[in-house]
Amino acid sequence: MTTRVLYVPDNRELDLSRLSESDYQTVASLRGKIGRGDRVLLCLEPAVSGHDEMFVRRRDGKYYASHFAGGGHGTHEIARESDEHKRQKEYWHRAGDDAGYRSDTEFTTSTGSILDVAIHGPTPTGVEVQLSRINLSTASGxxxxxxxxxxxxxxxxxxxxxxxxxxxxxxxxxxxIPWDNLPPRGSAVATGLRRVDIAKCTVHNFKTCPANRRHCGGDHPKLNPWAGLTLDHVAALVPAGKAVPLMATGRTVYLVPPNDLRLYESLTGGPARYTPKIPSETDRASSEPTDCYNASHLADSSVECEGCGERLLWRRPGRVLCERCNPIMHLPTSPYPL
Incomplete structure (x- = not known):
């Protein structure tokens, strides 16, 4: 259930779970002022299509946004953003400034979306610091x-x-890392970025051929962790166009160097640059993919330990750390070198 709403008078998206002080006062002031059909506050993921209108109520000293009768999925608590969220925004804001770009927090775009941190580089970059739970269709939209x-x-x-x-x-x-205070520069190690390498289509490099079922012996792109980066580096690389989004097989999106994107396209013979689109109703229905725990699929997609970056060959629900980084999870060790 999303906490994102559209505040129609300003045509702005708001996250009710982490409002700035001014937005908190704006939404709270709507109590008793919204009637059905006014279309002032709209849920971005209504449980029932066409029943997106919300009104504001107060209970036990707290404010809530509720659907009108027939609207579906309950109430959303209206809350100010947490100190943790503020510090994470401050970290990105500082990193953008350190990279030599003007950075703003709570920046409203021309289409009404609010960016947690806007870094005004050659590639204008909007950092979305996401702590609350949202689904894929909301993030994509x-x-x-x-x-x-x-x-x-x-x-x-x-x-x-x-x-x-x-x-x-x-x-x-x-x-x-702890966010009780603003972490020092360079202390937040970035995870999830990739480099594209050329790998021969052999059983050692791929469980199955990416282009066919049998190993062909040809060259294929292999996505490996882009190690050695901090969030400070990412705040400089992405706005400068030195890290760009690549859409790989299975609609997975990775940030890679521009030359690696071109290498991937030359090896696959098709375009791979990611261009966002608003999900269709069909996409929304299937936008919550189930996790695949097939070890061969995970190996080929280069899922890595979020602690050290080592590739994971064994995966269970919720597992994102390898045995070395999380020894309490006694999982089988592969006899084969990674």
């Missing part, structure tokens, strides 16, 4: 809306358990 305004959305999560939208929109994670 928001990415497309920002794209229409000329912004490349970069979705960031510090979570160890990756959300469904990770690698379905331009994404970056980081190592587990």
């Amino acid at each position: 928001r990415t497309a809306r920002s794209h229409r305004a000329g912004w490349l959305s970069l979705w960031f999560t510090p979570a160890e358990r990756l959300p469904k939208w990770f690698h379905r929109v331009p994404s970056v994670g980081c190592n587990h």
